[in-house]
Amino acid sequence: MVMHPRTHSRGAPPDFTLPRPNPNPQRMTDALWWLVCMREALEPEKSENGGTLALKPGYHSYGSRLPDHGLGDSRTDHSIRRAPDRTGPWWKNFTSAHDWTFRDAQRGDYRTISLYTKRLITAMRDPDDLRPDDVYAYTLGQIDNDRVIEGYNEYRDDDETSGDTTHTWHRHDSFRRAIVGSFPHMWKALTIDMGWTYVEWQQSIAPQQQEDDTMTKDEFLTLLKDTDVKAALAAAVFRTDGVLGAPAGSKNPDNSPNTHWSAESYIANIYNATIAARGYAGNAQAGIAAVAKLDFVDEKALAAALAPTVAAAVIGMLPADRDDISADELQSAVTGALREMLAA
Template identity: 35%
Template sequence: MLAATTVVAGVLTTGGVHQAGAAPANTSPVSTWLMQQLLVLQPGTTDGGIYDNKPGYHNTRAGNRSDDYSVTDPQDQGGPSNLAAAYDWTFPDAQRGSYGTIAVYSNRLLAAGRANDPRLEGWREFFGQTDNDTAVEGWDFRKKVAASSDSSHLWHIHLSENRDRVTSHDNKVALLSVLKGETVNQWRSTQLFTSNSSGGLVHTMRGRDGSWTRFGDVKSATGATVTPVDTASAMVNGEQHALVAGDDGELWHAIRRVEGPWTVFGNVEDFAGEIGTITRVAATEIGGALHVVVLSAGDNVHHSIRRPNGSWTPLHSVEAFAGDLSDLTDVAAAGFLNGELQVAAVSGIRLMHTLRRTDGNWSGWGDVEAYAGNPGGPLSVSATEVNGIFHLVANYGFAGVRHSTRLPSGSWTPLLKIDDYTGNRTGLALDVATVGFTSGELHVVALATSGAVWHAARYGGGGWSSWGDVRGYAGDPGTGLATRVSLAAGWRS
């Protein structure tokens, strides 16, 4: 049964989404989450089951014979041995002989299989109904050949997942991208969200092919009246979550759905608690949840989590655990696949760093410049994760836009000026943003006092592209200078 629909913080959500620890026996919590997402994706469908004590992927590896096809390949010999790796998604209208709905999703899967779509690299197979005949269509993603099964798949879609991906959240998000009808380019896109000096909010998207969409007016799309002081955004399950710290001191949140429409902005503090005037905001995704870090006018760093079901945890003080800072002017956050959250903050003329471990405990603040060099006083900061490495980009004004990495060992590379590697210069910057991909690429945007919206990429091998002005492709980001900017990656690919 579908959960009831509710409105949380001004956006439409579906209650009853499974949280970690709520999964049945032999089922990964994130597998239970995926099934709930399928039911939300197509209202009226039902859960046909994940675990079943029978041969194949519905059973665990330990519960199968050693020669079963679902356990013999290397992709199925990894991952927990006690978890099922298959999903049955049932379409009641197809049970009544009406195949229009099931055919939409079956055809998307079949087309993606035939195209060798990278989003399905972690999946073994699917069976379903793509037309109105009595034959079951399917595809073996591993062997790259057509497949079929028994007639029950005329009314339900069966999906088998590589067993070494059963606990992977990203693998399931990639599947949902296919089912939602996104293109690979959209899946791998970079979202740019910025404010301007006339109080506007605009959005553009860069595809992995380098193309940019035209800037769109977010305030017109959402009906928002807030004047932005700062912006942040993060991609969660294919949807862009936008945060705005307003001149009213409040924190506002809206979502850009996969298909493009925006929800209205809702006041986060109505649900996460009032903490006074919010001056800066950062956001990132961890395990399907949105993590938000803010600065308040009282010189405090606060953190909240928007759970997958739309509810918010209270905004709590990070400094109560990591130590006090003063003269706070900016903050950045990066989420890691292992569940860690790393945070950087500009405190006076220092650049500070802390991390929230998977158990919820925070490390003490550390001085980045004590290890990465001191180019002067930072004006703004951004951060992202690339393959387990923390990448930090900071605006040092006349000392340039700088880049450093924090390795898993805790050591830092020097804060190097990006202009020294791009072959051209940004000029004096107002703000910076960065986002990374598992390909090793790092993308950086710098807003210049000249009005330019500069973009550059650092490739996996360490070389940089030249700076290019986004305005030449996406148009003008509104009246006045672009002032605060954020980037979000479609997925970690």
């Protein structure tokens, strides 16, 4: 689902779905295009995409068409002169800049461009805000009402300016080429534009705690009030192989060891042994003794192993018109209930 930066909950993780197809995937990364779209959505009435790719010196161009005399050489274009602009899979073939144009600033109203330029420069100057540090090379824009261009250079850790007065109405951002195809780095940039704090950004990238979606025993017993479910579950558990440890010495027809039986097999063995020869009731006693030892079973492992099989079997045994109950729902129910019941 495409996220909307104006309504996205603070601290919530991002969604990197592209709102529109990348118009130039040969020269612009999807990650940069995603950021462009998000910025347009931040100020749809007052701003627009001023451009990314431009065949001229600097970050707007792609590295392979720029003068390159090696790392650190003064003859090398400034946008591919440093190590962070000469590494990664994107530096040779993709643009690494964005011009964010503000229509109201073109009319002399600098309030909107000032808001977003101040947010970025403030984050860049803050030693405790690490978001811009490995994302930007520099930015240029307008933070007040004069005709002087303001900005900040992350490589020099110092203010930046320009004689190009068009920056009074468009903010120019140069990104380090090593990260221009990285969605997580573009997310850093966007959270600054959105006005989020550093802590809120940290919250958004923290591992999301998975909620335990298993049902409790009480919830499972409520589900069992459904007659169809109860009958199908009983039959499924009864016939599921590998549930109970077999009596010592049990063999398969091919004489291989038989370590686990279904409940049905267990009960049948005990019953048959009992009625077949009263004098040989020891077989039944062995079965009962094995059942008694189930206290030593790993309840969580048993529940996890049994739940998918039982859930699938239940679904298969329900009447055809009972499509209101899903296998996932039953599996979570079985897992939760078994954990509680077996541990009791």
